[in-house]
Amino acid sequence: MTLDRRSFLKLVGAGAGAAGAVSLPMIGQAAELMPKSGKRVVVIGGGYGGTIAAKYIRMMDKSIEVVMIERNDHFVSCPFSNLYIGGIMTDLNALTIKYDKLAANHGVKVVQAEVTAIDPAAKSVTTSKGTISYDRLVVSPGIDFRLDEMKGYDTAAMEKMPHAWKAGPQTILLRKQLVDMKDGGTVVMTVPLAPYRCPPGPYERASMIAHYLKANKPKSKIVVLDAKPDITSKGGLFKKGWKDNYEGIIDYRPAKKVTEVDAKAMAVMVEGLEEVKGDVINVIPPQRAGQIAVAAGLVGDDKNWCPVDATTFESTKQKGIHVIGDACIAGAMPKSGYSANSEAKICAMNVVALINGKETTELSGINVCYSYITDKDAVSVAGVYTVKEGKIIAVPNSGGVSPADFSAAKTEALYAESWLKNILTEMST
Amino acid sequence: MIMKWRGWALATGVLAVSAMAQAAPPTAAMLSNACAGCHGTNGGSAGPTMPSLAGQSKEAIEVAMKKFKSGERPGTIMGRLAKGYSEAEVTAMAELFSKQKLHITTQTLDKAKIAKGASLQESNCGRCHIEDGKEGKDDTPAMASQWLPYMQMQMADYLSGKRKMPEKMKEKVDPMSKEDIEALLHFYASVK
Structure with a gap:
């Protein structure tokens, strides 16, 4: 999902509208877009979580009508987009899916529209094309940015200092800036405090940018300003990978929290104290659940992420609404594409059970995540998840990261390619 | 109309609470769906380095998982993942995949x-x-x-x-x- 200026303004408007919709009586609302006759689940979002929830509900129970609402007519995967930024992939085609086969193969009704409000009491979603009512709602909106914590990073600044943390035009922009940069230039990347989408993502990106610089602009370097005190995901592997491949190219600086940007001066400020200038600046801002989840009152006390039941992914804030993927708090399951895929299936199975008044099933989930260090070496983290005392935990004595000596890195790069092929095929067929 | 919906919601809410209290242990489908992100929906792989599991015999999958778990069979993530499942859970998944039709691939061959x-x-x-x-x-x-x-x-x-x-x-x-x-x-x- 991309966030250009127009859709961002729409979203801000949506936030205000949603607050109104909840408190005002249902008078003068937009027309029903598709009147409901039988059981219906509405899914918001056509990414790693939404597509799978929609497909699996239909696979499990054809008597349930599934309507998936997505603002775009396609989806571009964030996983592997760092390979495009590093020049290893030449376009985004292999990362792009469409929804026509979800409709043809599974009867998912895909509505291309912007969701502007959710009314949990009326069990209805307001979209740019009209309202759609539901029996249960699955919200998989991904992330939005906490721009109030990054002074000066407005939509105009995003065009000069791309985040590229939602794949699409922003990804292409960051790649173009790297290609256009003079040799001897400095790339600056800022990394927020956890939690954020894809914990190892920034470090894979630093690797891919360094890979590009090493081969094409050897006098250049990348400065990573990390708000965290250390690399918290695959840390040992990234450090070894950088030492072996990118010594003198990646300048990693922990505990440097960027709070302000100056797009005109092409500079970022570390907590108002230290200014760092760059020729290309990739700002990865602090994040929260997608705007619609915030507007619908699905976020918890932290005002950022959505607390959910560990069996059904039903919101603990609003009955009948389930939240999956990056937007939800899934205990030990990280904010990754594979987690979203796994959560969507768990949620789908239990949504079907709840709608039919049947017994729900305890969670069993997986996360598998690869990060490329070079064009031919990748490292992984894998985990199996279960529920204990109402919380999602990793199964003890299982899971973990690749061997520290990189003995599996070439093989894992080959497996990673099939990871992408399979997960995107799952989402689009 | 709104009253009707509210009544319905209340009814399903009651059902939800009683059902949640007694969620069943993970079924074969719950367990094996999680594998499909890498091995394809119903175990039919679309990725050339990732094997299809659909149509493999129960014994073949059980033995493979056992050997991944012990380290006898070399693997990358499979050893780490296999350690997350009990023997009974592996058997449940193996039975489910063995009942799927063999996945037919289209690939360039000589x-x-x-x-x-x-x-x-x-x-x-x-x-x-x-x-x-x-x-x-x-x-x-x-x-x-x-x-x-x-x-x-x-x-x-x-x-x-x-x-x-x-x-x-x-x-x-x-x-x-x-x-x-x-x-x-x-x-x-x-x-x-």
Whole structure:
């Protein structure tokens, strides 16, 4: 999902509208877009979580009508987009899916529209094309940015200092800036405090940018300003990978929290104290659940992420609404594409059970995540998840990261390619 | 209309609470759905280095998982993941995948190699790789229509000694030329 200026303004408007919709009586609302006759689940979002929830509900129970609402007519995967930024992939085609086969193969009704409000009491979603009512709602909106914590990073600044943390035009922009940069230039990347989408993502990106610089602009370097005190995901592997491949190219600086940007001066400020200038600046801002989840009152006390039941992914804030993927708090399951895929299936199975008044099933989930260090070496983290005392935990004595000596890195790069092929095929067929 | 909805919501809410209190332990579908992100929906893989699980026998999957878990079979993430499941959970997943239809792949293969492999397979491998590899004796995996790159990676592990070859397989494979082995893999990949 991309966030250009127009859709961002729409979203801000949506936030205000949603607050109104909840408190005002249902008078003068937009027309029903598709009147409901039988059981219906509405899914918001056509990414790693939404597509799978929609497909699996239909696979499990054809008597349930599934309507998936997505603002775009396609989806571009964030996983592997760092390979495009590093020049290893030449376009985004292999990362792009469409929804026509979800409709043809599974009867998912895909509505291309912007969701502007959710009314949990009326069990209805307001979209740019009209309202759609539901029996249960699955919200998989991904992330939005906490721009109030990054002074000066407005939509105009995003065009000069791309985040590229939602794949699409922003990804292409960051790649173009790297290609256009003079040799001897400095790339600056800022990394927020956890939690954020894809914990190892920034470090894979630093690797891919360094890979590009090493081969094409050897006098250049990348400065990573990390708000965290250390690399918290695959840390040992990234450090070894950088030492072996990118010594003198990646300048990693922990505990440097960027709070302000100056797009005109092409500079970022570390907590108002230290200014760092760059020729290309990739700002990865602090994040929260997608705007619609915030507007619908699905976020918890932290005002950022959505607390959910560990069996059904039903919101603990609003009955009948389930939240999956990056937007939800899934205990030990990280904010990754594979987690979203796994959560969507768990949620789908239990949504079907709840709608039919049947017994729900305890969670069993997986996360598998690869990060490329070079064009031919990748490292992984894998985990199996279960529920204990109402919380999602990793199964003890299982899971973990690749061997520290990189003995599996070439093989894992080959497996990673099939990871992408399979997960995107799952989402689009 | 709103009243009706509220009444309905209340009813399902009550159901939800009572159902949640007694969520059933993970079913075979709950467990194996999680594998499909890498192995494809219902175990039919679209990724050339990732094996299809659909149509593998229960025994083949059970033994593979056991060997991944113990480290006897070399793997990357599979050893780490296998440790997350009990024997009963593995059996439940294995049963489910064994009931799926063999996944038919479309891949680029060499016609001459397929023909050569076809001439070699029955006398050399046919006792365990039954029905042109559509089935396997005991825990022998089905090879028909499996991805060629996946089988090539496994064979490389066998030949390097990283993965231990079953004795009967070793007897047959040891005297074979690299070309013969390659031809056999093309043949099995071609079987539909």
